[in-house]
Amino acid sequence: MAVDNLPDDWHVFDNAEQLAHRVTLEILAEAKKAIEERGAFHFITAGGTTPNRCYEMLSKAKADWSKWHIYMGDERVLHFNDSERNSQALLKHWLNNNDIPAKNIHFINTEAGAEKSAKQYACLFDSVAEFDLCLLGMGEDGHTASLFPGHNESEYIQTICCEEVCENAFVSAPIIIENNSPKAPSQRVSLNYVAFSKSRLLIKLVTGANKQEAVSKWLHDNKPLPISLINGKKTKVYLDQAAIG
Numbered sequence: 001m002a003v004d005n006l007p008d009d010w011h012v013f014d015n016a017e018q019l020a021h022r023v024t025l026e027i028l029a030e031a032k033k034a035i036e037e038r039g040a041f042h043f044i045t046a047g048g049t050t051p052n053r054c055y056e057m058l059s060k061a062k063a064d065w066s067k068w069h070i071y072m073g074d075e076r077v078l079h080f081n082d083s084e085r086n087s088q089a090l091l092k093h094w095l096n097n098n099d100i101p102a103k104n105i106h107f108i109n110t111e112a113g114a115e116k117s118a119k120q121y122a123c124l125f126d127s128v129a130e131f132d133l134c135l136l137g138m139g140e141d142g143h144t145a146s147l148f149p150g151h152n153e154s155e156y157i158q159t160i161c162c163e164e165v166c167e168n169a170f171v172s173a174p175i176i177i178e179n180n181s182p183k184a185p186s187q188r189v190s191l192n193y194v195a196f197s198k199s200r201l202l203i204k205l206v207t208g209a210n211k212q213e214a215v216s217k218w219l220h221d222n223k224p225l226p227i228s229l230i231n232g233k234k235t236k237v238y239l240d241q242a243a244i245g
């Protein structure tokens with residue numbers, strides 16, 4: 001695909017390593033700016049394997065970690081120590097070797113059950129006015145976080161609100177439980193479209209030749225994929241050359 005025909009907010013890197021390097025520098029710069037301007041950095045991390053290299057680079061970086069707050073875009077419903085948990089990938093590649101205070105690390109506690117953890121996360125989510133940065137990966141079918149094509153408003157999805165907030169106002173649920181995920185495990189807890197839109201900057205990360213078909217649909221199909229429906233106040237798409245083809 002010709003790189004010059006891509007939308008303005010799409011950026012193509014020679015390879016995944018260069019992309020990870022650039023994203024890591026951008027995360028650190030956004031954190032510095034947020035801390036200078038607002039005293040804290042609220043960061044929604046992505047699941048899957050694509051961001052792991054960024055997390056490794058962050059584990060070797062220097063920053064004012066005491067002001068960082070870490071959130072998750074989605075979590076798989078598994079035991080806490082299961083290596084397939086997104087939180088385990090974060091711990092292994094970054095947080096086990098970092099000084100971010102434990103109280104600032106907000107995992108989705110799916111080991112307590114999908115519903116309980118989703119309710120807790122909805123309230124936590126509502127307590128933060130705005131998130132400074134959000135990373136997202138994309139699956140081969142165009143899903144992102146645990147938002148799968150054709151599942152929105154289907155029988156597979158439960159929408160979860162923070163009770164205190166929902167009782168008092170008409171608000172869209174920020175969290176969903178996916179009960180029939182095409183990607184294992186079948187049950188997952190995820191931020192919803194409305195929740196991701198609370199991000200000041202949202203960066204979508206897409207690497208590898210196995211993503212080419214979805215990238216092509218994203219650009220040319222009339223039927224929007226979850227990855228194309230999600231936006232922050234500002235949105236960027238970072239791809240490596242392999243994903244473009």
Ligand SMILES: O=C(O)[C@H](O)[C@@H](O)[C@H](O)[C@H](O)COP(=O)(O)O
Nearest residue numbers: 047048049050137138139144145
């Ligand atoms: O828990 C998950 O599986 C995700 O959050 C999911 O949306 C992931 O980001 C994409 O499937 C990309 O996964 P890869 O980065 O491994 O390709």
